[in-house]
Amino acid sequence: MKDKTEKAGEQPPTVDERYTQWKSLVPVLYDWLANHNLLWPSLSCRWGPQFEQATYKNRQRLYLSEQTDGSVPNTLVIANCEVVKPRVAAAQHISQFNEEARSPFVKKFKTIIHPGEVNRIRELPQDSKIVATHTDSPDVLIWDVESQPNRHATLGVNNSRPDLILTGHQDNAEFALAMCPSEPFVLSGGKDKSVVLWSIHDHVSTLAAADQGETKSPGSGAGNSKPSAEGPTVQARGIFQGHDDTVEDVQFCPSSAQEFCSVGDDSCLILWDARAGSSPAVKVEKAHNADLHCVDWNPHDVNYILTGSADNTVRMFDRRNLTSGGVGSPIHIFEGHAAAVLCVQWSPDKSSIFGSSAEDGILNIWDHERIGKREDGASRKAPTSPPGLFFRHAGHRDKVVDFHWNVADPWTIVSVSDDGESTGGGGTLQIWRMIDLIYRPEDEVLDELDKFKSHLLTCS
Secondary structure, X not given: OOOOOOOOOOOXXXXXXXXXXXXXXXXXXXXXXXXXXXXXXXXXXXXXXXXXXXXXXEEEEEEEEEOOOOOOOOXXXXXXXXXXXXXXXXXXXXXXXXXXXXXXXEEEEEEEEOOOOOOEEXXXXXXXXXXXXXXXXXXXXXXXXXXXXXXXXXXXXXXXXXXXXXXXXXXXXXXXXXXXXXXXEEEEEOOOOEXXXXXXXXXXXXXXXXXXXXXXXXXXXXXXXXXXXXXXXXXXXXXXXXXXXXXXXXXXXXXXXXXXXXXXOOOOEEEEEHHHOOOOOEEEEOOOOOOEEEEEEOOOOOOEEEEEEOOOOEEEEEOOOOEEOOEEOOOEEEOOOOOOEEEEEEOOXXXXXXXXXXXXXXXXXXXXXXXXOXXXXXXXXXXXXXXXXXXXXXXXXXXXXXXXXXXXXXXXXXXXEEOHHHHOOOXXXXXXXXXXXXXXXXXXXXXXXXXXXXXXXXHO
């Protein structure tokens, strides 16, 4: 949905006005949409494995967190999600949803009582039933979500026991977390300004032998504000120093388990190579004009890296030419958000497409190959949207804290917003797929329209 620019002197629409306009367009813009109202805020949502295929829909695991007010424990939720296949949902069904209701497509399957709030969830690509979580402590917790017992979240109940605890941070590590695409490696960043790397390869047997006795996590560091979890621990393979402030996000290079990148509150983007030691391979000073919140590495073209920042922009870097005069030199700056960017992620399906979500409640879908390729008719008019932007998901009414493309169904996205500040409620989970006329090649769409017209003429 291309957002019209406000005329000079006009006030931008309020959140409620924008939402009302978006809701009226849902049957036109979406192939499928499921809205799931959450009782508690959630800071992370991730797709798990697909486990059942049927004629009209597939069933798939979905991981999300619940951050409670203390009246009940914090939890890691494993849900079963029915994903309606493309071109199956009726427009009437798409348009009829209740913002206050829980979706029939999302059903809680299992609850894990998490020691502290779940700030970030990441699944292991080689085995997506293994997930890592970050909480307000120095440790990273590893869970086998299928073998973990289902727990009832009541006040005073003991925490679930992690299958592994990864130690090595000297202060809280709350958000920066990544899993390696090719090896069972885990990467983390934290308030100690460090990037920490682990391998769980030698400890797979520990996952199957969790009854060998409990050991307290060292949980070292003055910032350990939550009680440490209990379970077998794994020491770091490497600790990498180079940031001057909190590390906010990390990401592996898709083609190498030894190469990775990180961003932080020091406005720096750093590339690392574990084979070359614990110092930065490349340090990009002033990658943005403010704190960096998120980073992603293109799985189809390893030269491209995305960063998102508190300066409201997304920047795309080419690692072959990262700096100019010691300052970050992005290929392009994407300006389509009105508040801090919280999450960026490349599409698993097409190398030029990515999404970005922000505190403005918008999730934008971009195609960097569209930049500079305006049609002749459109070029004569004032541009209606930033270059490269081709869809705006405006279904959330507060900051969109996380989203995840579905690898099993690449144009289906799950997104979650923290609605506590605007509505006093919990959060909103949405699973959605834009109508394919928006992203399919134009000549393909025109051919299909011609066939449709021919069919109408024949019928008439």
